[in-house]
Structure formats: structure tokens, C-alpha cells
Amino acid sequence: MTGKLLKYDLKSMLRNFIPLWAALVAVSIINYFTLHSLDQAKGVAQLPAMVAMLVYGSLVVAVMVVTAVLVIQRFYQGLLKDEGYLMFTLPVQPWQLLTSKLAAAVIVCLGSCIVGGISVMVIAFDSETYLTMFDAIGLAFRLYPGPIVAGCLAAIASGLCSITQIYVSLALGHLANKHRIGWAVGIYIAIHMVFSWLELAVSITIPVPLFQDATQYFLLLAGYYFLRAVLFFVVTERILSKKLNLE
Template sequence: MLKKLLKHEFRATARTYGGLYLALLAVSVLFGASIRGWNGTNSDAYSTAVGLLSLAYTAVLIGTAVVTVMTIVQRFYGNLLGREGYLMHTLPVTEAQLVGAKLISGTVWSVCSIFAAGLSFGILAILMMAEIDLLDQLPWMLSQLREAFARYDMAFWETMLFSGLVCFVRMVSAIACIYAACMVGHQFKSHPALAGILSFFGMQYVQGWIEKLLRVGARVYETALYTVVGDAGSIQTTLSAQGFMGCAALTLGIAAAFGVFWFGLTVWLMRNRLNME
């Protein structure tokens, strides 16, 4: 049944996101092409057009982020807590499946939004290189890319990959926190939207405070270890080399734990405190 929920969810949101991504890529092409043509002319009208396209590109880029967040909120609140909720909660599915479908969909579209933004930056970079024949320079660019990859050892790329994983888990946790905040706000009969917004910022503050507290505790533990062992130099060298990974692992664990907690809180409130009246 989860597959059917996901199929319905992606169908309901594909048109919104698809049009948004096409607009972003189209504006990036127009903006990049205008800059490329602007390099060979001093026309005031052309300069004005470039400025307007710059504003349009910035607006669409910001709009992509805003629409992504707003769609995540709207699809959860409107589909599960609004009028559509009367139908959704009669389906032979569990609350966990309903929330899980929204979480998976929101995560996938968030990743797609990041990818679309990165692709638009790449299009701009290519089109702005007006004086470079890309086909002639392609072998040189590939050789430079190989040298850049060879310059760093495997530990560096493992660190980068792990950092990407941390960012991904934090994003999923933030989406789960949005859903939990929506459910908390739903408990208030008056001004539920305001209550939900305040709940989200409060939850994020608590999560950040606990994360900071645990990091301080980890530093105290390292200091105590130096004192007990005595050979602080060799230990400090080892821990310093692993310090970033340790901090990232701690952040990953906290984000994952809070993500599970926010998800569980959302499911519990939906199961026990849902009020469709």
C-alpha cells in the first residue's frame, strides 16, 4: 500500500515541481546566453536585459527553495489534516505509512531541487565562458579534473562522502520536524499555523542545544583521556586526524535520532490526538 501512496503523492506533485525546474533551467539558459552576448556589446538596452534576467534568475532560484518547503508543508497539512484527510484516514493503511509516504516524497523532491539548482549553476558557468571553445578545451578540462581527483587521498573523499551523508540525514530530520510541528500546531483550535511555526523553531532550538551539549561533553571526554593516559601528544595527533569524522559522526547520530523521534511523535499524535472537526 505504501507504493500506491507514493505513486499518488508523486503524481500530485510532479506537475508543480516539473514546471518549477523547467522554469529554473530556462531562465539560467537565457541569463547565461545574455551574459555571453553582453561581453561583445556595450548596448545599454542589452545591459538592462541582462540585469532583468539576473533578477529573474535569482527570483526563480529563491522561489524554488520556497516552493519546495511550502509544498512539503501543504501536502502534509492539506492532505492529512485538511478536508482530504477525511478520505486519506479511511484508507487501509497505518499512520506510519501515511507519514512515511510524505517523508519519502518530500525528501526526493528536496534532493531534486538541490540538483536542479546545481545544474542551473553549471549551465551558467558553461554559457558564461564566451571566449572558450569547449570542444577544443574538453581534453584539457578532463585532465585538470583527473589531477584534482588524484591530488587528494581516499581519506579526503571518504570525508566528503560522509559529510554529504550527514547533510542528507539532517535534511530528512528537518522534514520530519516540519511534520511534527504541523501536528503540534493542529492541537490548537485557534491559530494552528502560528502554533506550528513556533513549534518548529522551538523543536529546532532544542535539537541544536542538545547537539551542542553533546559536543561539549565529547570535548570534556577527550581532555580527560589526555590526562589519564599521559601521552597526550600521540593521542591528540590521532584524535585530531579523526576529529572531523568524530564530530560528523556525532552530528549524524543526533540528526538520525531526532529524525526518528520527530517521525514517531508525528505518528503518535496522528494516531491518538487527530481532530478532523
């Protein structure tokens, strides 16, 4: 059943993302041609390249904003507002609903990052540059496999932590009778401040040599973010199970 929920959430989100992703790649292709003709262009002839780059920059910002907004909207509208009435009549547990929303959010965030990376590679397309870049990446993996893998795990765990922090803030804010969005924003800021102070205190007390091993550092970071994500997930699930107050 969780798979069916995920399919529904992804379908709902991707219908907004696919046109935006396609537009970003299309504009990056246009930028490739306009930028490579810039050397021969002078004066007004440079205007198309400037406009294309401006449109590309605007689309990059739009992708980031839409990603953040839809991650929040799918959770808020799907579980805490009108759609929540329908969702909670399904023969599934709250943790399955939450897992579906979280998995869909992670997938579209990764998708946006991948499409963004592809668009940059299209603009900077050059066979010699690509060969050099891939050689450098291969060398880095051969020399530093541990730090790279651990760093990727830390990045994924950080993303999970960020998304679940938004979820728990919205869920806690929804316990209020009035000004729920305002409460959610305040709770999000408070959570961020508390963990920032905690991180500062830990960084002061833990001996510096512990951070000289990059692999160990990134693994500790991944574990820390993962534990935070689990904490936020559990609290959110408990609120959805026991304290839910739909509008």
C-alpha cells in the first residue's frame, strides 16, 4: 500500500516538475549555442546570450522555490488540510502516509539536483573538458573512496533531516487553535536554534583530532542528521496518530 501512496504522491508532484525540468534543460541548450557564439558577437548581437542566461538563472531559482513549496504543500495539504480527511480514511497507518510523502519529497529533490547538474553540463559542454572531469572524478574515487561515500551519505541524511524538520514544525504548529502557520514558522526557527546551539557546544567540547579523519567526520555527521530525522519523523507520526486536528 505504501508503494501505491508513493505512486500517487509522485504523480501529483511530477506533473508540476516535469515541465519545469524540461524548460530548464531546453534553456540550457539555447545557452550553449548563444554563449559559444558570443566571441564573434558585438554590441546588440550579444543581447540574445544575455537574455538566455537571465532566463536560465530565473528558471534555476524557480526550480529551487517550486521544490521547496511543493515539498511543504504536499505534506500540509495532503495530511493536515482538506485532503487529509480522505487520506486518513484509507486502510493504512499514519507512518505509511508520512513515509510516502517523505520518499516523494526526497525523489523530487534529488531529481531537481540531477536536472540542475545536467543543465550546467549542457551549457559547459566540451568533450575535452568532460574527459578531464571524468578522469578527475575517477582519480578522486580511487584515492578517497571513504570520504566521498561518507560525504554523500551525510548529504542525503542532511536532506532527510531538513525535510522532516519542516514536517514536524508543521505538525506541531497544527496543534494550535489559531495562527497555525505562524506557530509552525516559529517552531521551525526554535528547533533550528536549539540544534545550532547543541552543535556549537559539541564542537567546542569534542577534541579536534576527531575531525581530522574525513571519513569518520562525515559518518558522524550522517549519523547525527539521520538521528535527527528519525526523531522528527517519530514525533510527526505520533502527532498524526494521536493529536491530529484537521481543518
